[in-house]
Amino acid sequence: MKRRPSRAIPATVTALILLAAAVVVAVVAIQMLLREPAWVNYGAVAGYLHGLRWTGTAVAVAGGAVAVLGLLLAFAAVVPGAPTVLPMQGTPNSGASSRGMRSTLRAAASTVDGVSGATVALRGRRVKVRVNTGRTRPEGLADAVRAAVARRLDQIAPVARPAVSVRVRSPRKAS
Template structure:
């Protein structure tokens, strides 16, 4: 039930680089066929490449760069990304999940049910949830714990067993920072 994101960014970057190279080649060939001045001269490129031998430094540098880029793209393709869905309780063979965005919204909503609290930020990690909240009340003893309890109860209602820890930080008018 663990869906992972596709590796779109490396694929798009590589596709754009290859597209740009193909456009330069096509434009140069069309210009050569029509007799116009070439964007990249085929004769000049061919002369430069024929003058280089396999043992020269530019060939070694180009090979190392190509191998490093290939290894980097391979690592990016094989490295597992963050899961898109947080798995829910598996009851009677039912498999389901909730999106991280939906889970953040549910946590924010439950945190804001505590009197005088507004959730400023919610961060969902693999095993924990962090809620940054603010209150306009000067007397805020126990408010951070109340937020943590509400969020924990809501997570139990949703059925996320993977989240084991709820951390809260509360900004009050007197502290101006986390409590």
């Protein structure tokens, strides 16, 4: 169970752009059929497009822009996003959301004595923990945080256990 995020944003943007273009074309066509002044002058647009050459700069720029946009949309559709649900050991359909995992690991890191704040990032098979402390000598704090996060990971029991790295931020050392 590795649920991935949907590609709703690129699909929605593409659909809205195509819908807007279709509405403009439909409105102009209806206006032309009713012999009313159109939003877009068909004769002017057709004359401009007829005057373009395949070797022209405007055609090359427009073609390049459309090709780049198409490649970006294809890339967004093919490349998998970060999993939103991480599989857990136990029943086949058990899992934890990545947000919930970050939250519980941050809480575990914050329980360590001397930690004033913590942030957790899940990156592939790594958990990166950053802790803030008011101590001027934070020796041993990183190991204590790493142990607390490891205990919590043992309780959660993910299928693929991530490696834990800890970075401690402390104020300048007293002189």
